[in-house]
Amino acid sequence: GAGVSQSPSNKVTEKGKDVELRCDPISGHTALYWYRQSLGQGLEFLIYFQGNSAPDKSGLPSDRFSAERTGGSVSTLTIQRTQQEDSAVYLCASSLTRPGQGTTGELFFGEGSRLTVL
């Protein structure tokens, strides 16, 4: 597709259940980012992928959160044993990178997955 695609767009789940959120980046973009945006808050960085590896996992809030990326393309963010405080919009973005210089800085965002934990 032309842009970053995220699914599901909305997810309602019960406390304690596991959820998977999917991100399909723009073709050819090697960098992929996950952010969390809670109501009225800015963006909270979660994890960054360069290809299939994650050089920076520093933002993952707990060991209940994990993410993987396969084939240098699609990424999945998994939240185990969800808690009410996990309710937020999870945004994915992708970017081109330049060898030795990291990202160009211009991120292309999906519309997000809104997670509600009851």
Added chain:
Amino acid sequence: AQSVTQLDSHVSVSEGTPVLLRCNYSSSYSPSLFWYVQHPNKGLQLLLKYTSAATLVKGINGFEAEFKKSETSFHLTKPSAHMSDAAEYFCVVSDRGRTGGGADGLTFGKGTHLIIQP
């Protein structure tokens, strides 16, 4: 280390009047600077970017920003606000001298909510 401060969490202007959204940054390297806009229930979209070329940068929808190194500022302006400008605006600094770590050198401000009064 780098940081970005958006000086106002909320800005309210009347339709047809000028818009000023303030952003100050700190960076140890030559930064790239960006403004993103987020309309309700949407992902973020790039408005404009500064990457060490002209210090006055023009973006989409009539917005522009001026990079002032002496003031470490990158304020966003628009001569005449339109109702469709109502959104959340994020200032972002990308430390191009670094690679890896901290979401590959990207730091987001906490956002400014722009309200347009009819």
